[in-house]
Amino acid sequence: MAHLRSRRRLALAVPVALSLTASLGFLPGAAAAAPLSTPASASASPADGTELAYVVNTKTDRHTIESVKRAIARADGTVVVTYDKIGVIVAHSANPDFGKQLRAVRGVQSAGATRTAPLTAAGTTDEGAAQYLTKTQAAKIAARSTASGEEPLEADQWDLRAIGADKAAKINPGSRNVTVAVIDTGVDDTHPDLAPNFSAAQSANCVGGKADTSYGAWRPANADHYHGTHVAGEIAAARNGIGVAGVAPNVKVAGIKVADPVSELFYPESVVCAFVFAADHGVEVTNNSYYVDPWLYNCMDDPDQRAIVDAVNRAQLYAQHKGTLNLASAGNSNDDLDSHALVDDSSPDDSTAVPRTVDPHKCFDVPTQLPGVVTVSATGVASTKSYYSSYGDGVIDIAAPGGDKFQLPDTPSKNGRILSTMPNNEYAFLQGTSMASPHAAGVAALLKSAHPSATPAKLQALLKAQADNPGCPTDPYDGDGDGVVDATCVGGKRVNGFYGFGIVNALRAVK
Numbered sequence: 001m002a003h004l005r006s007r008r009r010l011a012l013a014v015p016v017a018l019s020l021t022a023s024l025g026f027l028p029g030a031a032a033a034a035p036l037s038t039p040a041s042a043s044a045s046p047a048d049g050t051e052l053a054y055v056v057n058t059k060t061d062r063h064t065i066e067s068v069k070r071a072i073a074r075a076d077g078t079v080v081v082t083y084d085k086i087g088v089i090v091a092h093s094a095n096p097d098f099g100k101q102l103r104a105v106r107g108v109q110s111a112g113a114t115r116t117a118p119l120t121a122a123g124t125t126d127e128g129a130a131q132y133l134t135k136t137q138a139a140k141i142a143a144r145s146t147a148s149g150e151e152p153l154e155a156d157q158w159d160l161r162a163i164g165a166d167k168a169a170k171i172n173p174g175s176r177n178v179t180v181a182v183i184d185t186g187v188d189d190t191h192p193d194l195a196p197n198f199s200a201a202q203s204a205n206c207v208g209g210k211a212d213t214s215y216g217a218w219r220p221a222n223a224d225h226y227h228g229t230h231v232a233g234e235i236a237a238a239r240n241g242i243g244v245a246g247v248a249p250n251v252k253v254a255g256i257k258v259a260d261p262v263s264e265l266f267y268p269e270s271v272v273c274a275f276v277f278a279a280d281h282g283v284e285v286t287n288n289s290y291y292v293d294p295w296l297y298n299c300m301d302d303p304d305q306r307a308i309v310d311a312v313n314r315a316q317l318y319a320q321h322k323g324t325l326n327l328a329s330a331g332n333s334n335d336d337l338d339s340h341a342l343v344d345d346s347s348p349d350d351s352t353a354v355p356r357t358v359d360p361h362k363c364f365d366v367p368t369q370l371p372g373v374v375t376v377s378a379t380g381v382a383s384t385k386s387y388y389s390s391y392g393d394g395v396i397d398i399a400a401p402g403g404d405k406f407q408l409p410d411t412p413s414k415n416g417r418i419l420s421t422m423p424n425n426e427y428a429f430l431q432g433t434s435m436a437s438p439h440a441a442g443v444a445a446l447l448k449s450a451h452p453s454a455t456p457a458k459l460q461a462l463l464k465a466q467a468d469n470p471g472c473p474t475d476p477y478d479g480d481g482d483g484v485v486d487a488t489c490v491g492g493k494r495v496n497g498f499y500g501f502g503i504v505n506a507l508r509a510v511k
C-alpha cells in the first residue's frame with residue numbers, strides 16, 4: 001500500500017530539458033536523453049499472450065488519427081479511448097511487437113507500453129504510515145481550539161498558522177467559482193469536512209484512461225486508499241465547526257481518481273485522462289502528489305518511457321492552455337535534483353525493479369518535470385526543509401508545509417506531521433511532499449479567487465511573488481539530527497534550491 005512505501009513516491013522536479021514544439025509542446029523526434037547506465041530489460045513486452053496497455057501519440061488531424069487506429073487493429077490492438085485534441089490513443093494489445101510496429105506507422109510520433117505488468121495483474125508521496133487521531137487526542141485538541149473560536153481540531157494545525165491561512169480565511173476564504181481537482185487515489189466526498197465544498201460535476205474515475213462520471217466513481221477503492229482524501233482536506237476542508245480547516249476553506253474541491261484499485265499505481269493513461277477531464281470541466285487548479293508509474297524517471301532513449309512523457313505532457317499542456325494551473329510534489333528522497341547522477345532503485349515498480357543511475361536533467365519524473373508544472377518542496381514547523389524533501393537549485397519553484405517528525409510544534413499532540421481528513425469520517429497525521437503540494441494548491445486557489453482572470457502563467461508568477469524565502473541555512477543542514485550533513489542548499493535569499501522562490505503565504509495571497 002502506498003502509505004507503507006515511503007521511498008520516492010513524490011513527483012521530483014527539475015528544469016525540463018525537453019525541446020517542446022507546436023502549440024501543445026509535443027516532443028520532437030530528435031529529442032534524446034539517455035540514462036547514465038541503462039538497466040537490463042528496460043522495455044516491456046507481453047509474455048504468454050497477456051495484454052499490456054499502450055499510449056500511441058500522433059499528429060492531431062482527423063485523417064492521421066483514423067489511419068493510426070486502423071494500424072492499431074492490424075497490429076492486433078484494441079483502441080480503448082482516443083483523445084483527438086491532443087493526439088493520444090490508449091490501446092491494449094498482447095502482440096509483443098505492438099509498440100515497435102506502431103512506431104513505424106506514418107503519423108505516429110511516439111508509442112510505447114505504459115506498464116511492465118500485464119493488465120490482469122502505488123504511487124503517492126506521503127512519507128511513512130498514517131497516524132490516526134484517537135477520540136482522546138481529538139478531545140484534547142478541541143479543548144484548546146474551541147476556546148479561541150477555531151475549528152475543533154485546528155489547534156493541531158500548525159501548518160495553517162505557518163502560512164497565515166488562519167488569518168487569510170477571515171479576509172477571503174476563497175471563491176466558489178474556483179475548483180481544485182485532486183488527481184489521486186480518490187476522494188471520500190461523504191466526509192463532513194469535505195461534503196460542503198465537493199464538486200461532483202467536476203469529478204470522475206479515470207482509471208484505465210477513460211472517464212467514468214457515474215455517481216461516486218471518484219471515491220477511493222477502500223479505506224487504505226486514503227491519500228486523496230487527506231490531500232483534499234488540506235486544500236479545502238470547510239470551516240463548518242467540524243474537524244479541521246483547509247487552506248482555502250470556501251473553494252470547491254473535486255476528485256479525479258487515477259489509482260489502480262488493486263496495485264494503487266498511477267499509470268500514464270489514467271493521468272492523461274485526468275488532465276484532459278480537468279481541463280474540459282473548468283478546473284482552475286490541479287494537485288498532483290504522485291509520480292506516474294511504473295518509472296520514477298522516464299528516459300528518452302527508451303521508446304516506452306519516451307511515449308509516456310509525450311502522452312502525459314500533451315495532456316497537462318492541454319490543461320494549461322485551457323486555463324488550468326498544475327502543481328506537483330517534489331519527492332521524498334532528499335535528492336539533489338540539480339545533480340547529474342541519481343540512483344533509481346525502484347523502477348519499474350509494477351514488476352521487478354532494476355537499479356540504474358540516471359541524470360534527472362535527461363530522464364524525467366512525470367508530471368513534475370514537465371513544462372509549466374509548479375514543483376513544491378516540503379517544510380516543517382520551523383520553516384526549514386523537511387528532512388526527506390528533495391531539492392535542487394533551479395528545480396524547486398516554491399515550498400510549503402509538508403510536515404517533519406523531527407520538527408515538533410507546540411501543539412496539543414506535539415506532532416510535526418500534517419493533520420487532515422481521512423475516509424470514513426476520520427482524521428490522521430501524514431508527512432511528505434504530498435502534503436506540501438496541496439498547501440501550495442490551496443494558496444493558488446486563493447490567488448485565483450483574488451485574480452479571477454489570471455492565466456496559469458500569471459498564477460505561477462503570483463505564487464512566487466508572495467512567497468517568504470528564509471534563504472539557505474547558515475549552518476550545515478542536518479535534517480534528522482544525526483550529526484551528518486544531509487543536503488547542501490545552493491542559491492541566495494531570493495531563490496535557492498531548498499525553497500525555490502520561498503514558502504507560500506496565504507495571507508499575502510488575499511491582501
